[in-house]
Amino acid sequence: MAFTRSLVSLLAVLATTGCAIAAPSSNHPRNQGGNGQGNNGNGNGNGGNSGNSGNSGNTWASQWQPDANGVVHYGYNASFGSGFNNATQIRLAYRGCDGMSVSFATNSRQDQPQVKYGTSNTSLSSTAMSTVSITYETSPKWENHVVLEGLQSDTTYYYQVCDGPILSFKTARCAGDMTPYSVAVVVDLGTMGEYGLRQNMPSDISNALKAGELNTIQRLVAQSSDFDFVIHPGDIAYADYWAKEQITLGSNLTIQDQILGYNVINEAFFDEISDVTKHKAYMVGVGNHEANCINGGYKQYTEAICVAGLTNFTEYKARWNMPGDGSPTNNFWYSFDVGMTHYLIFDTETDLPAPYHGADVVGGTESMNEANVGSYSNAQVDFIKQDLASVDRSKTPWVVALGHRPWYAAASGLFSDGLSVFEPLFTAGNVDIVMHGHVHLLTRTYPVWENGTVQQKNYTEPKAPVYLINGAAGHYDGLDSVATPYPGYVAFANDTMYSYSKLTFHNSTHMSHAFMASGDNHVIDEVTIQKTH
Ligand SMILES: [Fe+2]
Structure with a gap:
């Protein structure tokens, strides 16, 4: 064992x-x-x-x-x-x-x-x-x-x-404080070491950590003076990967394996990440690997093997205490301000209005059959509309929306229901940046709207959001391959390096995004957006 x-x-x-x-x-x-x-x-x-x-x-x-x-x-x-x-x-x-x-x-x-x-x-x-x-x-x-x-x-x-x-x-800067600052964003992280990303991984796992490379958790610790806080929109501990680990090791799955394996991976991750989270605010969103004990299923097994406590986002609901109105949706969608930026955390996994489905609920693409969280079907959409309408751009000129699953990326398996539901809201709300992960690669788009239409091919006074996808924080399974040819809205893509993102807000008209290499902290790609709000 x-x-x-x-x-x-x-x-x-x-x-x-x-x-x-x-x-x-x-x-x-x-x-x-x-x-x-x-x-x-x-x-x-x-x-x-x-x-x-x-x-x-x-x-x-x-x-x-x-x-x-x-x-x-x-x-x-x-x-x-x-x-x-x-x-x-x-x-x-x-x-x-x-x-x-x-x-x-x-x-x-x-x-x-x-x-x-x-x-x-x-x-x-x-x-x-x-x-x-x-x-x-x-x-x-x-x-x-x-x-x-x-x-x-x-x-x-x-x-x-x-x-x-x-x-x-350190407490946050209030809205209206125009002091420049940076924030780190990681998606699709998971534990590092014995039960996660490491050197000498099984042969069916690609992109082992190279000798001497820092993993992303180590990099966040090493560079902690470079950013004020961290946002992690989904796929956090990957404790549901106990099944794949066990099967890789040649075991049949048992209930005992489930509880033991899930807890060991979960505990290992939150012990590891506490070197970051005990000093920096760590704002999370939900991803598919928070849903249940086995990510819906693996090989011949289905979510039916999960004990009730390891279904329906229960661990995620219990662990986190994100800001909100005190309702059960707190950890699923919420917003907050830091200095010159308004952040909206949204949920691609549950709570899309009919006829659409969050990916992990009954009718969703992942076949996990979990439950919605909101008290009615439009709860999340209504929140987003109200939230974006209430942003005071004189205090927070920049608006960044972060949710787990992308509808634009140089990847396969994009989330079309998210495109239908969220894109019109974000375009109408004049969101500047949309960030995702889920696909284990990097993508930077041009300003894009209207079902993939490139609004313009530069970053000066864009009228549409720029999408930044970084699901390469370092999951055990390694990196995904970019899908070629790239869609026309893709300005940059990479599938060769583990990475975290760094957003830097310079002033009310200039902000930058960099894909940072976790291994040696070099800048993989950087763009500066100039926008008068
Ligand atoms: Fe994911």
Whole structure:
């Protein structure tokens, strides 16, 4: 069993600092096979476990006893021992320019998750608390969400979760602040190392990491002074790739493999990325690999093998606390301002209005049969219309929209329903930049509108959005091949390098985008847009 190899290192990481330690609770979903989902306090709760995949009653928890070889499998309470309960996987998200959401994982539920903070690292004089401590079936952790409010903008704060180390972050610049800054964008990332992108990958996997190359997570850490925050619109941890890993290793899939494998990959990724997310706001959107335990299916297996807690974006809903109106859609579509830019995060995976379908819902192209999130079919579209109509371009002249799945790219398998639904909204809303991933390559378009019509072949005073696709952050499967000949709207494409994107806003009329090589940080392609708003 390959996944057991990481248990020792994971447990070593866990045994560090302490939060409140809760006694083992019969109410914990891990102890209740028929009651799968905790309430997350944000309205994102999922329904109870209907007991699929043979896990009804109290069987699914009890089967996670140590096996005949004494191996305690991940996902079982006892694997975490007792007497410690640390805060790990700290994640920040902007909450306006006067707040910061701090999310973190613990091994037991916290009655009152709390964060101490202040502007001096020797005096954390304030404390923020919440009651949001949530989990889901098969999760080894509880997700805790606390929001720090009433902060000063563009200011460094020091903070501490439980008894962990004192960390720091910087709050966002308010809308109207025209100070130049940069933001990093990554899509299609996944874990790096033993269960992800690495050197010496299986022979059917292309684009192994080259000797001496930094991967994208390492690059984000190394270049952290180059950008203020990070946006990651979808395909985050790729924990649903446990099945492919197992099959590559020659195993048949079992429910045990599912829980063990999913959790090991998930935990590994969020441990790795926390080197970024505990210092920088990390604003996420949803992708297909957040949907369920097996990305809809792999080979002869389908999503029917997934236990309820690993379906319907449950992990994604529990883990994140993006800004919004407090509804279940918070992590799926929302907007925020930083300095001279308005950012709109939209959702290509669910919640398109009839007759169109989000890719991952019933009727969608991915056959995942998951559920919409909004309270009615036009909820997302109505939000986008209202949001774009309310942008104050005197304060945020630049508008950037980010969603996972592209309808323009030098690639096959483009998202035609997204073209039909979103393009008219973005053109009418005078969106400047649209960013996607999903296809593991790079594409920069000319300003383009009206079903692929090139509006002009330069970047001076464009009247249509420029599309920037970068799904090359470094997933285990490697890079995709560009589709040739390129469509006429494609100005640049590349399928040879792992990459992150860097947007730089110079002033109200000039901004730049660069595809940066993760391996050595050279600029692969750069464009500057000049636009008077
Ligand atoms: Fe994707």
